[in-house]
Amino acid sequence: MIEFYPQIKHAHMDLALTSGALFALRGAALLAGMRWPKAASVRYTSYTIDTALLTAAILLLTLLPGAxxxxxxxxxxxxxxxxxxxxxxxxxGDKRPRRARIMFYAAALLTFGQIYGIARAHHPLGLLSLL
Incomplete structure (x- = not known):
């Protein structure tokens, strides 16, 4: 199975970036008052991408040494x-004030950026470890 490592790694990276981009796009559209981000087809596309992302992550976890x-x-x-x-x-969520949703959206995007940095640097501080 290790012979598939490069393909799984690239799929995982591509799916992570696709998931993050879709989240950013959906969030910006929702905050702009658009309805399409709540459509079932958009949600199911997001679920499909995230499921494939999780599957690739689990495969990588089982392939690589614990060290x-x-x-x-x-x-x-x-x-x-x-x-x-x-x-x-x-x-x-619709039940919160717009300002709170904007703050949660911004915090989620910053968190995604930190997750990406950690994945790239293989360090708990992410790209901050380079400072």
Missing amino acids: LYANGWLATKVVLIVVYVVLGMLAF
Whole structure:
């Protein structure tokens, strides 16, 4: 199975960027008052991308040696993914004031950026570790 590592890694990276881009686009459209982001087809597209992303992540986790994760970057990334999902749910909810949804949306985008930085740097501080 290790022979498929490059393809799985690239699929995971592409799916992560696609998921983040779709989230950013949907969030901006919702905050602009558009209705299409709440359409079932858009939601199911998002669910499909995220399911494929999670599948690729699990495959990578089983393929790679545990020593690669020794510095805690993966645990940090997983915790931030949960934070990102919760912030996204709060941003997309209709019951909160617009200002709160904007703040949750911005926080979710910043969290996504930190997750991306952690994944690229393989360090719990992400790209901040380069400073």
